[in-house]
Structures are given as structure tokens and as C-alpha cells.
Amino acid sequence: MIYPPEFEDKLGFSKIRERLNQYCLKDTAKKLLDKEVCFSGNREQILKKLEETNEFSQIIQFAEGFPGLDYYDLLPVLKHLGIKGSYILTQQLLELRISLENIKELKGFFDATEREDFPRLKKIVNEIEFDKDILKEIYRIVDEKARIKDNASTRLKEIRNELHQSEKQKGKQERQLLKDLISKGVVDKNTQFTIRNDRAVVPVLAHNKKQVQGFTHDVSSTGQTAYIEPTVLFELNNKIKALEKEEEREIITILIAFTDFLRPHIEWLRDNISLLAFLDLIAAKAKYAIGCNAQLIRIEDKRYISWTKARHPLLEAHLAEQNKKIVPNDIEINDDERIIIISGPNAGGKSVCLQSVALLQYMLQCGLLIPVDSSSSSGVFSSIFLDMGDDQSIEDDLSTYSSHLINMRKFTEEANSNSLFLIDEFGTGTEPQIGGAIAESILESLYQKGAFGIITTHYANLKLMADRYDGIKNAAMLFDQKKMEALFVLQKGKPGSSFAFEIASKTGLGKDIIDNAKEKTGASQLDFEQQLNQLEAEKHELEEKLYAVSGKEKALNEMLAEYKEKIALLEQKRKAVLYAAKQQAQKILDDANKSIENAVFEIKKSEADKEKTKKIRKEINEKRELLEEAIERQGPKASKKDMDKGLAIGQLVRVLSRDAVGEIVELRSKQALVAFGSMNILFPYTDLVGEKKDEKDKTHYKKYGKILENINAKKAVFSPELDLRGKRVEEAITEVEKYIDDAILLSIKSVRILHGKGTGALRVAIRELLHATPEVKRYKDEHVERGGQGITLVEME
Numbered sequence: 001m002i003y004p005p006e007f008e009d010k011l012g013f014s015k016i017r018e019r020l021n022q023y024c025l026k027d028t029a030k031k032l033l034d035k036e037v038c039f040s041g042n043r044e045q046i047l048k049k050l051e052e053t054n055e056f057s058q059i060i061q062f063a064e065g066f067p068g069l070d071y072y073d074l075l076p077v078l079k080h081l082g083i084k085g086s087y088i089l090t091q092q093l094l095e096l097r098i099s100l101e102n103i104k105e106l107k108g109f110f111d112a113t114e115r116e117d118f119p120r121l122k123k124i125v126n127e128i129e130f131d132k133d134i135l136k137e138i139y140r141i142v143d144e145k146a147r148i149k150d151n152a153s154t155r156l157k158e159i160r161n162e163l164h165q166s167e168k169q170k171g172k173q174e175r176q177l178l179k180d181l182i183s184k185g186v187v188d189k190n191t192q193f194t195i196r197n198d199r200a201v202v203p204v205l206a207h208n209k210k211q212v213q214g215f216t217h218d219v220s221s222t223g224q225t226a227y228i229e230p231t232v233l234f235e236l237n238n239k240i241k242a243l244e245k246e247e248e249r250e251i252i253t254i255l256i257a258f259t260d261f262l263r264p265h266i267e268w269l270r271d272n273i274s275l276l277a278f279l280d281l282i283a284a285k286a287k288y289a290i291g292c293n294a295q296l297i298r299i300e301d302k303r304y305i306s307w308t309k310a311r312h313p314l315l316e317a318h319l320a321e322q323n324k325k326i327v328p329n330d331i332e333i334n335d336d337e338r339i340i341i342i343s344g345p346n347a348g349g350k351s352v353c354l355q356s357v358a359l360l361q362y363m364l365q366c367g368l369l370i371p372v373d374s375s376s377s378s379g380v381f382s383s384i385f386l387d388m389g390d391d392q393s394i395e396d397d398l399s400t401y402s403s404h405l406i407n408m409r410k411f412t413e414e415a416n417s418n419s420l421f422l423i424d425e426f427g428t429g430t431e432p433q434i435g436g437a438i439a440e441s442i443l444e445s446l447y448q449k450g451a452f453g454i455i456t457t458h459y460a461n462l463k464l465m466a467d468r469y470d471g472i473k474n475a476a477m478l479f480d481q482k483k484m485e486a487l488f489v490l491q492k493g494k495p496g497s498s499f500a501f502e503i504a505s506k507t508g509l510g511k512d513i514i515d516n517a518k519e520k521t522g523a524s525q526l527d528f529e530q531q532l533n534q535l536e537a538e539k540h541e542l543e544e545k546l547y548a549v550s551g552k553e554k555a556l557n558e559m560l561a562e563y564k565e566k567i568a569l570l571e572q573k574r575k576a577v578l579y580a581a582k583q584q585a586q587k588i589l590d591d592a593n594k595s596i597e598n599a600v601f602e603i604k605k606s607e608a609d610k611e612k613t614k615k616i617r618k619e620i621n622e623k624r625e626l627l628e629e630a631i632e633r634q635g636p637k638a639s640k641k642d643m644d645k646g647l648a649i650g651q652l653v654r655v656l657s658r659d660a661v662g663e664i665v666e667l668r669s670k671q672a673l674v675a676f677g678s679m680n681i682l683f684p685y686t687d688l689v690g691e692k693k694d695e696k697d698k699t700h701y702k703k704y705g706k707i708l709e710n711i712n713a714k715k716a717v718f719s720p721e722l723d724l725r726g727k728r729v730e731e732a733i734t735e736v737e738k739y740i741d742d743a744i745l746l747s748i749k750s751v752r753i754l755h756g757k758g759t760g761a762l763r764v765a766i767r768e769l770l771h772a773t774p775e776v777k778r779y780k781d782e783h784v785e786r787g788g789q790g791i792t793l794v795e796m797e
Helices: 007-011 013-023 029-037 043-062 073-081 090-112 121-127 134-139 154-182 206-211 229-292 311-321 352-363 400-414 432-448 462-468 501-506 511-521 525-604 610-632 640-644 695-717 729-745 761-771
Strands: 194-196 199-205 214-220 224-229 303-309 329-333 339-343 383-387 419-423 452-456 472-480 485-492 652-655 658-668 671-676 679-684 687-688 721-723 750-754 776-781 790-797
Touching: 007 013, 007 352, 007 383, 013 029, 013 229, 013 311, 013 352, 013 400, 029 229, 043 073, 043 121, 043 229, 073 090, 073 229, 090 121, 090 134, 090 229, 121 199, 121 229, 134 229, 194 224, 199 206, 206 224, 214 229, 214 472, 224 229, 303 352, 311 352, 329 352, 329 485, 339 352, 339 432, 339 525, 339 790, 352 383, 352 419, 352 452, 352 472, 383 400, 400 419, 400 432, 400 687, 432 462, 462 472, 652 671, 721 729, 729 750, 729 790, 761 790
Parallel strands: 339 452, 339 472, 383 419, 419 452, 721 750
Antiparallel strands: 194 199, 199 224, 214 224, 303 329, 472 485, 652 658, 652 687, 658 671, 671 679, 750 790, 776 790
């Protein structure tokens, strides 16, 4: 249910209908507008229309090879051809040919796309049947200029051959006759045959007309020139005329025969043309969506609104004409916050915000994409009620307030938990205290019915309801008190001040008048307004402090991360030093053991006392064990495999593939982490050789550090998203190769590649490249609600 009856006119939706009407190519599609673009409370039906429109917008923007909609509105013609004895005209036959060719091309386009692409539109196109025999017969009969071909029938070919010969003979006789008349001085040398009464005549001056035998068909207005058909051409002209009439009759015979052949297929043709008109309407909705940057959002079968960056499409278009930009707003209505009371200054955007919600939700439930961020979502309402504007009527003896009360009666009688109500300037039009009380009572009734809604008001008693009822929330249109201008930004959580005195002061109204008004207002009301103003000022001050604290916190986190990195580096260097010391100690121990063994050997060789020798060996072993324990306590062991490669933590190495010198900060199983200034990069051991720490190398090291600074700068401007839409495959692949190389160099872990859906050729080529790149860990389609197969997500090793 939609209320009031003039709902669309109040919101300006009729202007959107006008624009859709302009985007439709044919009248048949325009006639479908009122039937197809209408309010629905059925989620599946709404979702179907939205997805159809979204798919067509994707085709218009990104698909290659789409044939377009080149068809003719043939429904009236087909209806007439259903009558026996009727026949199709040659121009209509050409239009039928073009329409059937368009059907053939459309089916070919969708058949060539991937199976999962454009499922909604494919279903429509698959319902169109294509009969090759009809198009083949049309090709046999008519050419591209709507002329019946000579070989459409044997008799037509004979007639046209004879007509051609007769006209050739006539031309020859005309030239000879003119030559004779010119030589005799009867006509001027520039005289040519002309046409009068559909006959070939020669213009002759009146005083010479007796010298030309024939029939006078016309005389000039001055009487000076007579137009005569010479007798020698009379019979030949008659023959040509007779042949032309016979040609016309034969063409009609051919068209009647074709129509008889076509008549059993007329219902099929009507269905096909109707489907083309339906696609025409979907394309019109898609063109409008593209024009206002509308998006497909998630639709659920419940009552709620969750929009990010919502914009009023008509207001946005109007502002664009003035080179101005609209201020988008975030709108949230749900079970916990189902009634929003918006307050704030006049001309602050309250009414526009309310109208935006009403218009966008109505558009959505009419199957139109809406201008919000694609991350938005929405539910479905069974009814929408709107009270906006001045509905006073002299004829019906209704005041503004009476008309509002009639609307409120309808609201309270018909609204339920599936309803959305929108009331602008709630309670105005009568004495404020009484009007506010009635408005509060009406809002309580709507609240008890479980309805969802938005109201705008200046009444304090309505603002205070948020403190007493769960589910009712205040919101304010923000106002810059320093510049004394509206910001047009909606913020929930507290009511807004009307800033009436401040605005009055800005307009130049006298201070004495304003002071007098403040006295008349009363202390309690002024105190309430002042508290709201104070809250607004405190809120802005708090936001500024929060922003400053956030900046400091970010800087602190960056500093902490830097210190952690330096500590880790120091720990790695400590381990390297300990390892080197341990290796040196181990060598000393081994040498000592060898010397001791030699000594023992010499003792035995000299036949020393066995007991004494045994005692010496025991003491040596005990000392060796104590030394080994001391070495163990020096730190953890490093991999012997790394040492076998001749590499160690803290060592300078040259990277062969980059011809650059860096320092090893970590050793892994197959790679070493090499530091170049503040940048750490992994390289395989086979790419590294040891480097001496001489002055030449230090210079080289500093030079490479400068390069790394450039790399850091490049990383700061690197975009995690590459847009290739509209580019050729060869051009796009070159860009992807460079983009992936940059991502690998900068250690970027994931990127998004936007290539669109189209025929799928670009997507396949990109994925072949990614598959052949060793550094690419995996790739996949984006989530269907964020682009699906039109976007590839790439993760790097």
C-alpha cells in the first residue's frame, strides 16, 4: 500500500518516470513503464528486477561486442497481419528483418558469455525462439533498402527486364527527338524532358507548339510555355506505365504470399517483439542507474534500512547543473532504532533527508537501483505512508492542519509492523502546545503498532520521547555555529537545536527584536535550546580532541613497531655474535683435545704408568665436559647447513641478480633475509656471495640505500587495485605484468584486478598470466556482491 495517492508527485518520482521514458527506444517499452515500474512488497520480485537492471548496467559499461537493441515496434503491424487477406508492406518487411537479426545477434552474444554471467538476462533471451526459415525467406524477398528483389518471383523478373528494355528504348528516342527539335530551332539547346501528370513531356515555347505533334499536358502560369508529350513517345510511355502497374501487382502478390507464410507465426513474433521491448525497458533502467551512480545492494525479507552514502538523485542532478556536490548521508533504521526523530535548523536538510529515505525506498521497491554505496542493504515494507507539504484545499474546505490530521488518521488506522511512515514538520499548522501534544499522541500510537518511520520536527516534547521509549532515537542535522551555516549531515544520538535566534541575527534582524523574542520565549525553552547548543559545541570540541589523540596514537604505534623491529635486529645480531664465539670456542676445544690425545699417546708410547695415564685421561674428560657446558650456555645453535654455505648473520653479501650489497639479518632454510637500509628483502642462497667490508662496498651500500628510499616512496603511492575495464587484451596483459612485478618488489600481499565480465577473454588471459607467475600464491573471483567474476583477487607468497 502506498499513501497518499499523489505519493509519486510529492516525491518527484514522476520526474524519474519521465527520464526512464526518454531512455526507452520504442513506444512498446514506454507502455510497459507503468506496469513494470510499480511498488511491490515481494522480495523475490524486487530482487529479480534489481538484478536484471544491474546485469544490463554491467553490459552497457563493460561488455564487448554487445549488439544493442535495434528493433522496431511491430506489435500494431502484427495485429493487422492477423486479418486474412492483409499483407505486409515492404518497409515493414525490412523492419521485421532488422528486428529478427537483432534477436539472432542477442542470442549469439549471450550464448558466447560464460555460463554464470548475466543469469537473469540470459533467462529472458532464452525464452526468445528464433526461426531461421522466416529470416531466410525475408532475405530471399527484400534487400537492405526495402526493395523487393528481382528474383522474388519469376514473373517479377520478367516484368522488370521488359521494363528495363522499354525505358532504355524510351531514353534513346527522347535524345533523338530533342536533337531534331534543337536543330530545327523549336526548343533551346539546354532543353530537357520533364514530368507532368506522371508523363514525360518536353517544354516548348507557345509560339512553337504547333511544330511538335503530341498531347499538351500543362501550360505555364504565364502561358509562355507548353508541356507536350510527343506522339512518337505516347505508345512507349503507355507501355512503361502498364509494366509499372503490373510490377506493383506482382509485388503485392509476393507480399500476400509471404504474409500467408508468416501468419501462423504471428503470435510467436508478438512474444519476441514484446521480449525485446521488455529488454528495452530494463536497458532504460540501467542507463538511469549509471547516470546517477546507483548500486545493487543486499535485499532481505525483513524491515530495516542500512544505507551508506545515500544521495537524493534528483537533488544531486540539480546541484550538478550548478557545479555543486551533494552531501551524502548514512541512514539506519532497524528493530532497535525503528523511529528516528530528526531536528535541527530550518533549511538544514531535515526535509531533504526525509524525502531521500521515502524516494529511495520507493525506487528500490519499484525495482530501481538506488544511489548508495554498494555495501548498503535494505529490507522490504508492505506499505509506505508519506505526509509532506501543504495539502490545503479550497474546494474541500480543508486547512493545512486539517489535511495533515486526515493523513494521520489514515496512518494510525492502516499502519502495522510492516509499515514505513515519513512525516515532515510533524505537528505544525496549529497552536504549538496543542499541536505538539496531538503529535506526541499520534507518534505513541504508531510506536505501539510496531511501525518504522522518520519524522522531522522542532517540538521539544517530541525530542524528549527518545528518553522514554526504546526504539525511538533522536537525530540532528549538523550546524556550523562558527560559520552559521548548515552542514546537511545527519547524526544520530541527540536532538538538534533550531538555532532560530542565531539565524535571525545572521539575517540582520535587529538585536532589540531578538532580545524581546527571547524574553517572550520563556526561560525553560531558552535553557533547553542553550543546552542543545552547548552540547553541539562540546561535541565538536571532543571530536577535535579525539582526532588529535588518534593522530598521536598512530604515531606512537608506528614508533613502537620501529622499536620492535630494531630490537629484533639486535637480537639477531646478538645470536650471530654468540654463534661465532661458540664456533671459535669449539675450535679451541677440538685443538685442545687433539693435543691431549697426542700427549696420552706419547705417554703410552714411553710405557708410563697405566694408572697414572688413566687418571690423566679422566681429568681431561671432566675438563672437556665442563668446557662444552660453558659453550652451550653461550646461546642457541645456528644451523650448520647455513654455515656450510659460508653465510652468517651480520655478514655483508652481494646480491648477484641486483648487483647490490646488503647485510644478512636472518637465515632461513632456503633463503636469507638481507637488509638494505630500512628495507628487508628475501633472496635465495644461490643469489648471494660474501663481500668484504672495504670502502668501495660501503659506497655501493649507501648508493643502494638511496634506491630503497625510492622504493619506499613508490610503496606509499602503490594502489591495491588495478582497473583494466575497456582495455584491449594485449594492452591489459602488459599492465598486469608490470603491476604484479611492482607488487612483488614492494612485498604487497594482496591486490584486486578489475577487468569486467564481457566475453571473458580478458579474465582468462589475466588468469593464465597469474598461473604462470611463481610468486602468486592464489587467485579467485571477488564476492558476487562486490563485483563477482568482474574482479580477480590475487594473493602473493
